[in-house]
Amino acid sequence: MKNEKITIPRSKLKGLYLKKRKSTSDISKIYRCNPETIRRRLIEYKIKRRLYEIKINIKKDDLVDFYENKNLSFKDIAKKYNCSQWTIRENLLKNNIKLRKSTSFLKWRDPGNTLNPNLSSSPDISYILGVLLGDAWTYKYKNNSFIGLDVLDYNFCKCFYDTLKKIGLNPNIFQKKKYWRTIASSKLFYNWFNNLTIEDIRKIALDYPIYFLKGIHESEGCLSINHDKRYNRSYLILIIVSCEENTIQLTKQLIEGLGFHPRLNLRKYPPGDKRKPIWVLNLGKQEEIKSFLNIVNSCTKNLETMNQKLYKYP
Structure with missing residues (x-):
């Protein structure tokens, strides 16, 4: 028994094909037939093929x-x-x-890989580099590349988050256990940062020294209260630490460029201790500490407390 010829009205086929612009495959599904049948009907009815x-x-x-x-x-x-x-x-x-x-x-096509952040030298990039040479990090997992920061201080985390957005990244910020995390995905940023030399970083930092110092200070800086027993007097010392000599030497150079007089010491651990030696940079003059804090204008939540300590022990 031969299969019956499928009836497809010319006007109906023309409407589906030319007006609704359905493909021969889509039309064949409507009439439950082979796409070749539809193509033959188009030829039979002298319906012109669409241009594309x-x-x-x-x-x-x-x-x-x-x-x-x-x-x-x-x-x-x-x-x-x-x-x-x-x-x-x-x-x-x-x-x-x-x-x-x-x-x-x-x-x-991973979302982070399609972003095109602005990586040219700028105050924002200088600040980000300062933070990255301190508390922030980058890492790669399978096809994803990340930049992030884990800290207890929300204001510091939010400041880093805002700066990442300014250069065109799409970061998230959330609380994880007792600390705050800012994280963004960007293959371009990851590759750019991990291919920078210390000279590349130095050039950007020298262009925008205050922003770099703000980043490194918020990451690795603190105020320590010392007590001088000889004079029964307490005073403040501003400290910035790093295990990387290149980082601390660059920081020292930038601080000196602003007219301050920092001191640099190397603290070594006892023999057998596997921890890296720590470079300690400090400002001891009270007026210099006040000026440095005002210039850097830290966004951390401890800034008010630090100023209270500073003015309490002039």
Whole structure:
């Protein structure tokens, strides 16, 4: 027994194909037939093919630029030429352009990888570098690259969060156990920062010294109260510490550039102790401490307490 010919009114087919712009595959699903049947009906009814279904040849250089250099998907390229994704695929194969694995495109399209932060030298970048040479961190897990900060002080965490947003990142801030965390995902930032040399960092810090010092001070700085038994008098010392000599020497250079007179000492642990020696930079003159705090203008929640201590022991 022969299959009965499927009846598809010409006006109905024309409306679906030209007005509603449905594909032959979509129309075949409506009539529960093979897409080839729909194509034959189009020929039979002399319904002209839509323009974007006509074979399109795309220059190889353009395909390489869109697909390999700019990492565009079939869909994105197809929109540029008003054609189907399969047309793009056929042109790639015809030009011997190797197709990406779907997983590689998904890796690149991770939200953090598509951000384009402003990484040029600026006050915000200088501040971020200061924090990164202290408490902040970067790390990579599988296809994701992160920059973050874990601290007890919410104001410090929020200040870092705001600065990351200013350069075009999309950070989150939340409380985890007893501390606050700011974290952002960015492959470009991660690669940029981890390829910086100390000279690259020095150049940015010298361009915007106050912002770098603000970052390193909020990360590694504190005020210590010392008591002089000889004169029965208490006084304050501003301290910045680091295990990295390059970091502390740069910090010292910047502080001296502002007209202050810091001292630098190296504290070593007893033999057998595996901890790294610590470089300790301090300001002891009370007027210099006041001036430094006013210039740096720290955003930490301890600033008010620090000033109270400072003016309590002039």
